[in-house]
Amino acid sequence: MSKVAIFCEGETDIQFLKSLIEHMGFRKNDVISYIMSSKSYFFDENHRKYKDVKLETDSDTIRKILFVLDADDINKDAVYGGYLNTKDKLDNVITNLGIKNISQVYVMRDPITQNGNLESLILSTIDQQLRSCIECFLDCSQLESKENHKAILNRIYHIVYPNEQYNFKHPHFDELKTKLTQLFVESE
Amino acid sequence: MTEQTGTHFLTDIEIKQFKCFADFKASGFKRVNLIGGKNNVGKTAFMEACYINVRSKDIAHMVNAIISVKIQREFLNLATGSALQEKDLLFFLDYYKNYKAKSNLNFQSFSISLKELKKEYIFCVGNESININSNEISILNFIINEKNDNINFLGQFKLQDVKLIELFKNIQKNDKENELNSFIREFDNSIEIFKVIDKPQCKTNGEYRDITEFGDGLKHYISIICALYACENGYLFIDEIDNGIYYDHLDRLWEIILTLSKKTNCQIFATTHSKEMLESFARVAKKLDEQDISYTLLVKNKNQEIKSITRDYEMILDSIADERELRGW
Numbered sequence: 001m002s003k004v005a006i007f008c009e010g011e012t013d014i015q016f017l018k019s020l021i022e023h024m025g026f027r028k029n030d031v032i033s034y035i036m037s038s039k040s041y042f043f044d045e046n047h048r049k050y051k052d053v054k055l056e057t058d059s060d061t062i063r064k065i066l067f068v069l070d071a072d073d074i075n076k077d078a079v080y081g082g083y084l085n086t087k088d089k090l091d092n093v094i095t096n097l098g099i100k101n102i103s104q105v106y107v108m109r110d111p112i113t114q115n116g117n118l119e120s121l122i123l124s125t126i127d128q129q130l131r132s133c134i135e136c137f138l139d140c141s142q143l144e145s146k147e148n149h150k151a152i153l154n155r156i157y158h159i160v161y162p163n164e165q166y167n168f169k170h171p172h173f174d175e176l177k178t179k180l181t182q183l184f185v186e187s188e
Numbered sequence: 189m190t191e192q193t194g195t196h197f198l199t200d201i202e203i204k205q206f207k208c209f210a211d212f213k214a215s216g217f218k219r220v221n222l223i224g225g226k227n228n229v230g231k232t233a234f235m236e237a238c239y240i241n242v243r244s245k246d247i248a249h250m251v252n253a254i255i256s257v258k259i260q261r262e263f264l265n266l267a268t269g270s271a272l273q274e275k276d277l278l279f280f281l282d283y284y285k286n287y288k289a290k291s292n293l294n295f296q297s298f299s300i301s302l303k304e305l306k307k308e309y310i311f312c313v314g315n316e317s318i319n320i321n322s323n324e325i326s327i328l329n330f331i332i333n334e335k336n337d338n339i340n341f342l343g344q345f346k347l348q349d350v351k352l353i354e355l356f357k358n359i360q361k362n363d364k365e366n367e368l369n370s371f372i373r374e375f376d377n378s379i380e381i382f383k384v385i386d387k388p389q390c391k392t393n394g395e396y397r398d399i400t401e402f403g404d405g406l407k408h409y410i411s412i413i414c415a416l417y418a419c420e421n422g423y424l425f426i427d428e429i430d431n432g433i434y435y436d437h438l439d440r441l442w443e444i445i446l447t448l449s450k451k452t453n454c455q456i457f458a459t460t461h462s463k464e465m466l467e468s469f470a471r472v473a474k475k476l477d478e479q480d481i482s483y484t485l486l487v488k489n490k491n492q493e494i495k496s497i498t499r500d501y502e503m504i505l506d507s508i509a510d511e512r513e514l515r516g517w
Binding site for chain 2: 033
């Protein structure tokens with residue numbers, strides 16, 4: 001049976017995606033994950049993970065691929081930052097790799113600002129007041145690193161919602177859910 | 189005799205019209221190559237095709253290679269000289285019907301032609317070809333009894349004593365008895381010494397006992413080590429490498445294979461469908477920083493054609509780091 005592949009930036013991303021996949025009733029064990037470790041590697045057409053997935057797609061063992069990466073901020077990176085830049089650059093890579101017809105891209109971001117990452121997406125789904133508090137805390141923390149912010153946000157989220165998964169019913173998750181549905185359903 | 193390291197290695201092969209392979213390609217082979225895939229996907233057939241390819245430096249060697257593959261498979265005994273008849277040999281050739289392979293080393297083909305009730309066996313190696321009409325020429329004329337053979341195929345069936353004795357001679361020639369016995373004691377510390385006294389025997393509690401009393405795993409383990417010495421500057425094919433070997437010994441077996449194959453400049457092809465064997469292979473290669481390895485997964489695509497996925501050292505370690513299932517299922 002063929003499987004599906006998900007390319008993502010880090011371990012936190014794949015854990016989040018797998019919890020959503022499970023929530024949607026799909027089998028997370030059918031996912032072959034490629035963890036790129038850095039957004040910049042997504043744009044390296046010669047990356048060994050691309051060679052690996054090409055071996056699989058050429059043999060029909062992987063039939064669909066979803067690329068999930070952060071939009072980041074266009075003000076901090078005019079070339080690769082922001083939703084449109086990220087999507088355009090990655091679409092080029094996918095075309096050059098010859099896997100366009102089996103691939104989809106989901107750029108993680110705050111759907112309102114069109115910038116950000118997984119954490120921005122999650123923040124966009126929670127109560128406005130709490131969100132402001134967290135954003136304020138992150139600003140005050142003066143920890144500039146994106147990884148620091150991710151870790152802090154995840155910790156805060158699970159302190160605030162200790163018994164709950166993410167609010168997957170929120171419409172901000174709909175685009176991602178549609179991509180995941182297409183990934184699994186069209187692969188069957 | 190020393191040879192420049194790895195110059196004789198098989199790195200890529202195309203197989204056409206051989207058993208389950210219609211039009212198959214694989215590339216990226218290194219010094220030590222592990223082959224995986226589900227049951228009946230063609231792992232052993234792939235090994236046989238590679239074995240025939242590397243062995244067939246001329247027509248006579250090709251005839252012998254095809255026949256010896258069948259002998260390995262059927263657990264027959266050629267080495268005892270127990271009179272293989274012309275009809276047996278023709279039966280073996282008839283069984284295979286076709287073989288066509290092109291590699292970085294050689295090109296060979298074999299087919300059978302039936303015209304006007306005349307049956308011809310057509311062999312081609314590189315630019316050399318011959319049509320053998322079995323009514324006119326005996327195929328026995330092509331049988332070679334080769335000494336010091338450095339291309340060996342350890343089949344999945346129990347190895348004949350005579351074959352183990354032949355392999356052990358290379359240990360003796362290289363004065364490696366102590367090394368072998370040390371490896372054997374790591375496998376089973378109750379064994380004091382391995383010797384051939386008419387038959388392969390192991391000494392425990394001061395008494396020599398037939399090796400068959402110790403189980404298949406030990407014999408398989410000893411065969412692999414002996415074959416690694418026998419195949420200096422050659423090739424060793426091991427079908428179902430983990431046959432009978434307890435998982436605790438897998439890492440040590442790979443250490444021995446990776447180290448000795450480097451020392452003897454021997455290219456290894458081994459099959460497995462065991463996840464433990466594959467994990468052990470990757471773990472030991474990483475520990476020894478042994479990068480001259482590959483893992484080839486054989487799979488069937490949506491058209492039921494057999495395809496290969498060959499990963500090198502970096503890709504193997506990357507798959508493990510990302511917790512991707514290397515075994516393929």
